[in-house]
Amino acid sequence: MSGLPKIDTEGLKSFIPDDEIFQWLEKTKHPDAERVREIIRKSLDKNRLDPEEMATLINADSPELVEEIFEGARELKRRIYGNRIVLFAPLYVGNECVNRCAYCGFRADNTEVHRKTLLSEELVAEVEALEDLGHKRLIMVYGEHPKYDAQYIHDTVKEVYAVKKGPGEIRRVNINAAPLDVDGFKTVKSAGIGTYQIFQETYHRETYKQVHKGGPKSDFLWRLHGLDRAMEAGIDDLGIGALLGLYDWRFETMALLYHTIHLEKKFNVGPHTISFPRLEPAIGTDIEALTKKHAVSDFDFKRLVAILRLAVPYTGLILTCRESTELRNEMLGFGVSQIDGGSSIGVGSYSQKDPEAFKKSQFLLGDNRSLDEIIRELCEAGFVPSFCTGCYRKGRTGEHFMEFAIPGFVKRFCTPNAVLTFLEYLNDYASGETLAAGLKQIDRELEAMPESKAKDELLNRMQQVREGARDLY
Ligand code: SAM
Numbered sequence: 001m002s003g004l005p006k007i008d009t010e011g012l013k014s015f016i017p018d019d020e021i022f023q024w025l026e027k028t029k030h031p032d033a034e035r036v037r038e039i040i041r042k043s044l045d046k047n048r049l050d051p052e053e054m055a056t057l058i059n060a061d062s063p064e065l066v067e068e069i070f071e072g073a074r075e076l077k078r079r080i081y082g083n084r085i086v087l088f089a090p091l092y093v094g095n096e097c098v099n100r101c102a103y104c105g106f107r108a109d110n111t112e113v114h115r116k117t118l119l120s121e122e123l124v125a126e127v128e129a130l131e132d133l134g135h136k137r138l139i140m141v142y143g144e145h146p147k148y149d150a151q152y153i154h155d156t157v158k159e160v161y162a163v164k165k166g167p168g169e170i171r172r173v174n175i176n177a178a179p180l181d182v183d184g185f186k187t188v189k190s191a192g193i194g195t196y197q198i199f200q201e202t203y204h205r206e207t208y209k210q211v212h213k214g215g216p217k218s219d220f221l222w223r224l225h226g227l228d229r230a231m232e233a234g235i236d237d238l239g240i241g242a243l244l245g246l247y248d249w250r251f252e253t254m255a256l257l258y259h260t261i262h263l264e265k266k267f268n269v270g271p272h273t274i275s276f277p278r279l280e281p282a283i284g285t286d287i288e289a290l291t292k293k294h295a296v297s298d299f300d301f302k303r304l305v306a307i308l309r310l311a312v313p314y315t316g317l318i319l320t321c322r323e324s325t326e327l328r329n330e331m332l333g334f335g336v337s338q339i340d341g342g343s344s345i346g347v348g349s350y351s352q353k354d355p356e357a358f359k360k361s362q363f364l365l366g367d368n369r370s371l372d373e374i375i376r377e378l379c380e381a382g383f384v385p386s387f388c389t390g391c392y393r394k395g396r397t398g399e400h401f402m403e404f405a406i407p408g409f410v411k412r413f414c415t416p417n418a419v420l421t422f423l424e425y426l427n428d429y430a431s432g433e434t435l436a437a438g439l440k441q442i443d444r445e446l447e448a449m450p451e452s453k454a455k456d457e458l459l460n461r462m463q464q465v466r467e468g469a470r471d472l473y
């Protein structure tokens with residue numbers, strides 16, 4: 001066991017300019033409606049926005065302008081991304097942790113949580129249970145602990161890819177784990193991961209210090225530069241995020257943009273995805289005290305998602321299904337591209353029916369709908385659930401960027417692949433009711449496609465799926 005990487009932050013500086021962010025937020029107060037419209041148009045013309053422009057949208061808080069921002073986000077989603085929503089599930093591998101993040105149930109000094117790391121056979125049982133639900137795409141989640149070093153992450157990813165139950169298989173594994181050193185990231189990359197996700201939690205240094213009370217994660221700069229090291233190791237599919245509720249959402253949203261610009265400037269590639277989880281209650285944790293000042297209302301949450309959609313039009317936006325159906329469907333319309341479904345966030349809780357599972361959970365889930373129910377609701381709301389992992393397996397990293405940047409990409413690849421993987425799901429896993437709703441949605445999608453060679457090809461492949469072929473892309 002080689003343990004945790006040695007932290008070395010010599011020469012590192014923060015690329016989040018706090019003062020500049022506050023200045024932009026101050027300078028752009030009470031914006032002119034025409035200026036707001038000009039910024040929305042810039043985004044619809046497929047340009048990433050600058051900090052001054054994002055700050056202007058943040059300050060455009062009259063009901064009329066907020067509605068124009070929402071409509072801008074909807075229009076961008078319609079023009080670029082279509083109706084597809086990619087589904088994934090989190091898989092918690094172990095909740096042992098040496099850090100003391102005040103908001104997290106897994107923190108080292110939380111005596112109420114039951115510690116658990118999946119044994120190899122338990123990991124296999126979890127993956128089988130996820131495959132039985134129909135999942136093809138996972139995000140594996142780890143506490144920060146010497147046990148979960150780069151080699152361990154690599155080995156567990158490999159184990160997951162090897163599990164095949166019935167027609168099930170996991171085709172893409174993403175990672176949410178502590179930042180590694182460059183060699184560690186190289187090791188993890190060699191297991192064939194998709195995205196490596198690290199959330200900064202809060203970009204506000206003072207708040208960061210207050211809530212990270214001990215352990216390697218309390219080093220702001222080591223974490224902030226984590227994705228730079230991942231890039232240096234050759235992982236260019238990166239996920240950034242902020243945990244909302246710790247500090248002012250306006251600042252955090254601006255900081256996510258600065259992080260994006262930093263990656264663009266330094267590596268010529270922005271983040272693949274942006275996440276914006278809101279703080280959830282956690283066992284043994286006083287979340288209310290933590291969010292007293294900065295809890296994010298549903299309305300502001302919608303605003304920040306729409307603003308992020310406009311500001312960084314090329315990234316995937318990830319929403320967890322803990323949000324209410326109504327809010328979620330609205331935000332899907334703004335361009336959220338991925339959601340989790342049927343999630344269970346206790347270690348071992350997909351395969352074990354443990355009434356005390358919540359004691360091994362990082363936080364408490366408000367939404368316990370099954371994947372089947374979520375899929376049915378998505379269809380009823382006019383979305384096409386997708387389990388596509390085609391780009392990743394064709395060696396095309398940064399699929400959201402390609403969807404955005406290459407004219408016709410979504411029509412050529414994403415929509416047909418969404419339909420094919422969804423049809424697989426419907427044939428193999430759906431309940432009768434979901435099957436009916438799903439087939440109706442596929443019909444609607446086909447009707448909207450003009451007659452073409454591509455459509456004939458899709459119809460032909462759909463027939464192959466009905467006859468038992470799988471994984472066509
Ligand atoms: N240990 C690694 C780390 O901290 O980066 C990865 C796993 S950690 C469990 C994954 C993410 O969970 C954290 O980055 C944080 O944003 C989120 N999280 C922690 N506590 C939470 C809570 N109470 N509600 C919602 N999300 C939370």
Ligand code: SF4
Pocket residue numbers: 097098099100101104105106107108142143144217
């Ligand atoms: Fe550990 Fe991550 Fe939870 Fe912090 S957020 S206590 S590092 S699992």
